[in-house]
Amino acid sequence: MRRKSKVIQYGKTAMVAGASEGIGAAFAFALAKEGMDLILIARRQEKLSEVAEKIENQFGVKTICIQCDLADANALEIIENSITETEVDFMVYNAAVSPIGPFTNLTQENLDLTTGVNIQTPLRLIHHFGGKMVARGKGAVVVVSSLAGFQGSGFISLYGATKAFGRILAEGLWYEWRDRGVDVIACCAGATATPNYINSNPAKSSLFAPRVQSPEEVANECLRKLGKVPSFISGRGNRIASFLMHRILPRRFAVMIMGENTRKIYQM
Ligand SMILES: NC(=O)c1ccc[n+]([C@@H]2O[C@H](COP(=O)([O-])OP(=O)(O)OC[C@H]3O[C@@H](n4cnc5c(N)ncnc54)[C@H](OP(=O)(O)O)[C@@H]3O)[C@@H](O)[C@H]2O)c1
Known part of the structure; x- marks a missing residue:
């Protein structure tokens, strides 16, 4: 018998x-495998269609x-206009710059693009679609964040700061919405x-x-952890590294290690 x-x-x-x-795309396949229909968003139509075709053939959703x-500052309106009557029951915000x-x-353009994709659009989508889930009394929201958001991360400082924003927002909403049926x-x-x-083209840091x-x-x-914890670090090796960096080492060292690693990885 197929498990529920x-x-x-x-x-x-x-x-x-x-x-x-x-x-x-990995989230899309995993959710389709569980029987969910999908709304797939990205800039490259051809790539999206390839993913959609594979998913439809494999899972019949x-x-x-x-x-x-x-x-785009109007991303929410563009998405809303494309789905009209379809309710969003589960949302994954994965895109990032x-x-x-x-x-x-x-440049100013880098700043606007990064804060647009990593902060403003997820904020608006979560407020809109998450708000509707709360009103219906069920749903789920996944915000893809990063280890770079756990401390200042030199040479990816802005990216790290936006990833901290996503994690902190998700954790707060986990608490606010847990009794309202939304994970x-x-x-x-x-x-x-x-x-x-x-x-x-990353080099190995150590x-x-x-x-x-x-x-x-x-x-x-992530799908296994959903509904159990407000946030989690993916992978055992990453969890051990994070434990050493954030529980054992003084903050100054954690920030220095992160900056040095990024410098090495991207050979700056
Ligand atoms: N890869 C890592 O090592 C790593 C580590 C830590 C955290 N993360 C987090 O994981 C997430 C995804 O990581 P990733 O970028 O490495 O790979 P990815 O999963 O391939 O994500 C890129 C996806 O986002 C879409 N995208 C990017 N910019 C977009 C935009 N302006 N508008 C619409 N769609 C856009 C891309 O499609 P189009 O190009 O077709 O638009 C692509 O489908 C990010 O949130 C990142 O912070 C990744």
């Missing part, structure tokens, strides 16, 4: 923002693809072999660096 799906209790339709590859730049390099090299979780990933990560995870490992662990 855990995520289908939230409703029929999941929306994944940033779904054309990597962790977002329905998909809607929305081509949308999540940096991560400019790498000295803070002074960032919220911040999924704090470490290095993950997404096309974005691989294309950034012999003791935690193992790079697959996008599927991150998504599946």
